[in-house]
Amino acid sequence: MSDNQKWSILQGDALKVLGTFAPNTFDAVITDPPYASGGRTQAEKNKSTARKYSSMGENAPPPFDGDAKDQRSWTRWAAEWLYEARKVCKSGAPVCMFIDWRQLPAATDALQWAGWIWRGTTVWDKGNSRPQKGRFRQQAEYIVWGSNGDMPISRPVPCLPGVFKYGNPQSRIHLTEKPLQLMRDIVKITEPSGHILDPFAGSGTTVLAAVQEGYTATGIEVTDTYAELARERIRAELEKAA
Amino acid sequence: MSDNQKWSILQGDALKVLGTFAPNTFDAVITDPPYASGGRTQAEKNKSTARKYSSMGENAPPPFDGDAKDQRSWTRWAAEWLYEARKVCKSGAPVCMFIDWRQLPAATDALQWAGWIWRGTTVWDKGNSRPQKGRFRQQAEYIVWGSNGDMPISRPVPCLPGVFKYGNPQSRIHLTEKPLQLMRDIVKITEPSGHILDPFAGSGTTVLAAVQEGYTATGIEVTDTYAELARERIRAELEKAA
């Protein structure tokens, strides 16, 4: 681990890397998996993520892996990694998983298949999504959360809000990068100084937010470009603060 | 219909009354069905709705019917009335259905089983729910919405927001009464001067909001106490405005 063992980003496939941890290692799982909900047809989903999610053209961030699954296989796959993640978590550990409206039902299924107790759904209000004539704006993403078995009310964790309103970050490394402050709010579901796991680290926002809030964090990222970008970003941000 | 045929509240079981309308009667379905999600165990669900939803004691509103169903049968029942409602709607008609976080996946299933196209999920941020130590606040309800077949972009309906923030009304007739302004925002998904159907009218907020926004509205309510309370309320409010 870098920086006094406070954080690390491991490069590799989430399912494989999860198998290498010992049980009872983590105090929370907080992650933003690939949604695989870009299109209604298989063909649409097979499109490159760069073209699917953005219209930035030449300057678009590199595409990311793991986003080409149909809904059924996505659910099975999610249940799989959620199960592996739960196995390396302590009892009572919370889990938070970002998801969009289209995959929300599949996400709650997967969470429960994997043995987590589903305890709620929290809303990230993005505020500034694209409007559509004659329709409701698709302006929220969701955080499905739960716990590994019972979650005693006595945990030293305060009350947390149920709706978070933050605009999308201006300049992003990753196509789906979340606002840092949002992640700093979310990680607070973890017990103080706990060890947080993010199996889909992307640009490392969760890991960075966790460290900034006094937690230890381990991220996993398949795409080596992103793994390295995330490490650089976190290093730079933490040095800036020091 | 009362008030120049602008609105009516029919007393009866939603499924039965829905069967009495002719096809192509309605331009939208906007409703807040019983959620049946008050407890995790069957026993908890069998509790009286008055005790489940409120701690107002003696002054609590009367209990309402249709809220003691387990999740599987709730889904089948919802698919049933959603199907019947769709059959009496015009092609392209939108549907909006309030639901809480726990039943959201079941609601999206039921909507699609009934042949509606699921087009999105919208958020009602209640703002003021009860905080819970060590957990995220459960402060949102959801509006699952869709359409009866294609929904051309050319409908004369503007862009609509995707998150609505309104506090719960202070004094309520019905236990689950929605803020009037919220309903006035939601009904705007309907084509101007369209005919809106609410199979679970409750205290009549949807019908009132619809009429105030220039639509025609038909409500159905099982509990005759509520049917009459709703009629009185709507009459009084419309007279007040006139």
Add this chain to the structure above:
DNA sequence: AGACCAAGTGAATCTGTGA
């Protein structure tokens, strides 16, 4: 003021299959 937005629609084009 201008860009942005884990879109979505619908027309037009392309591809492949079978009569």
Add this chain to the structure above:
DNA sequence: TTCACAGATTCACTTGGTC
């Protein structure tokens, strides 16, 4: 071989609040 048609794919365009 050619035509018709269905499905897949591309592409332009919409819209408005917010940063």
